[in-house]
Amino acid sequence: MKKLIAYTLWALLAMTASMNAWAECTHYEMRVDGLACPYCAYGIEKKLSAIDGVQNLDVDLENGLVSVDVSDGVVLSEADMRQLFNDAGFTYRSMNTRAVNHDEATVQ
Amino acid sequence: MKLMSVHGFKIIGRFALTVLMVSPALAHDPVFGLGPHVLFKGGVEIAPQVLSEESQDGRETEAGVELTYGLTGDWAAGIELAYVDKSGNSDNSGFGDIRLFTKYRFWRRDSLGVQQSASLLAKVKFDTNAGGVPPLGSGSTDGMFGLAYGYESRKWYRWASARYRINGENSRGLQRGNKLFIDLVGGIRLKPTAYDEPDTVWMLELNGEYSERSGMKGVSVPNSGGTEWFISPGVFWTLRNFAVKAGVQIPVASDLNGVQLETDYRARLVLEWHL
Numbered sequence: 313m314k315k316l317i318a319y320t321l322w323a324l325l326a327m328t329a330s331m332n333a334w335a336e337c338t339h340y341e342m343r344v345d346g347l348a349c350p351y352c353a354y355g356i357e358k359k360l361s362a363i364d365g366v367q368n369l370d371v372d373l374e375n376g377l378v379s380v381d382v383s384d385g386v387v388l389s390e391a392d393m394r395q396l397f398n399d400a401g402f403t404y405r406s407m408n409t410r411a412v413n414h415d416e417a418t419v420q
Numbered sequence: 421m422k423l424m425s426v427h428g429f430k431i432i433g434r435f436a437l438t439v440l441m442v443s444p445a446l447a448h449d450p451v452f453g454l455g456p457h458v459l460f461k462g463g464v465e466i467a468p469q470v471l472s473e474e475s476q477d478g479r480e481t482e483a484g485v486e487l488t489y490g491l492t493g494d495w496a497a498g499i500e501l502a503y504v505d506k507s508g509n510s511d512n513s514g515f516g517d518i519r520l521f522t523k524y525r526f527w528r529r530d531s532l533g534v535q536q537s538a539s540l541l542a543k544v545k546f547d548t549n550a551g552g553v554p555p556l557g558s559g560s561t562d563g564m565f566g567l568a569y570g571y572e573s574r575k576w577y578r579w580a581s582a583r584y585r586i587n588g589e590n591s592r593g594l595q596r597g598n599k600l601f602i603d604l605v606g607g608i609r610l611k612p613t614a615y616d617e618p619d620t621v622w623m624l625e626l627n628g629e630y631s632e633r634s635g636m637k638g639v640s641v642p643n644s645g646g647t648e649w650f651i652s653p654g655v656f657w658t659l660r661n662f663a664v665k666a667g668v669q670i671p672v673a674s675d676l677n678g679v680q681l682e683t684d685y686r687a688r689l690v691l692e693w694h695l
Contacts, residue, residue, distance in 0.1 A: 345530035345531050345532055345534075345535075346528070346530030346531070346534070346535035347533060347535075348533055348534060348535050348572040348573055348574055349448055349572065349609075349619060349621070349658070350613060350614070350615045350616070350617070350619050350658060350660070351448065351619065351658035351660070351661070351663055351694070352448060352457075352535075353615060354460075354660060354661040354694050355459075355460025355461075355463055355490075355694070356460075357660075358460065358463065358661075358694075359460065370615070371615035372614075372615075373533065373574065373612070373613075373614065373615055374533065374574065374612065375532075376532045376533060398493050399460060399461035399462075399492070399493040400460045400461070400493060401458065401459075401460055401493050401494070401525075401528075402530060402535075403528075403530035
């Protein structure tokens with residue numbers, strides 16, 4: 313009986329750890345126009361980094377793409393992004409989102 | 421009249437040097453000319469800088485700091501504080517005039533990797549310098565208005581701007597002639613870089629300055645006013661939120677009224693942080 317309880321606890325522990333490892337976040341890839349120089353794009357980093365749950369920011373100047381990973385439960389709406397990029401001095405065009413697991417999100 | 425001209429000449433000669441920081445630093449704007457850049461909303465720009473001008477009358481160096489705040493994504497305002505050192509026939513140094521400025525970007529067109537924009541600049545210089553001889557400022561409150569257009573891409577840059585400075589009358593009755601600044605600037609990024617890499621843009625400016633004749637107590641000063649043209653190579657180097665901007669302004673053509681001292685060169689070095 314003791315062994316059964318121990319196995320059950322061990323299994324629960326393993327499942328919890330596994331769930332954490334596979335906790336989902338959302339990858340946002342946003343098309344932004346006006347990205348000509350890296351120095352000017354710093355305002356984007358500053359503004360996106362100020363949002364709780366945003367991590368792994370990347371700015372692809374050549375293709376006009378800004379991407380971030382956002383923790384589960386946090387949503388970046390199109391209206392908010394339009395305003396955010398306008399405040400940073402650029403023009404938001406569109407976004408693509410996809411769910412990624414925690415490991416995938418942090419290893420970039 | 422001759423005495424007034426000579427007196428006026430000396431005064432004008434000295435005040436002509438007091439034109440140094442005529443355009444805010446603001447990001448990828450040219451070193452000497454005006455560009456359309458503003459600052460992201462809530463952003464702070466700190467820009468310590470040194471500007472030096474050498475003429476036959478001596479050398480003037482301004483070591484200053486410019487603080488700018490982004491009121492919106494298209495509207496910035498700031499203040500410039502400077503410490504001035506003058507050397508030549510006589511020396512003087514101390515705090516220079518305080519300047520306040522605001523810039524509004526009224527037009528912006530963005531496409532992939534390209535931004536075109538146009539801005540208006542308004543600037544006021546107050547007569548707040550430490551005093552002494554030679555004077556560390558113009559001795560008057562002066563205003564400036566400017567209009568700037570800029571095209572920026574991943575490789576090419578170009579700017580065009582015009583500024584008009586309205587000079588006030590100082591306590592000795594000298595009314596310096598108003599001044600028009602015209603700037604045409606080209607820039608190139610030889611190697612496109614990623615967001616987190618050091619980035620360099622090379623610039624070449626053509627700066628024109630036309631000054632109206634000055635007046636002393638209602639009498640025109642013959643040895644004042646005229647036109648000067650400068651060629652100004654410069655460089656803009658950045659890493660994330662830090663920038664270094666530097667350039668030298670070399671006179672290439674001059675048509676000054678009467679007998680006036682010509683500028684030998686001007687040099688400007690700006691460090692910039694965006695916070």
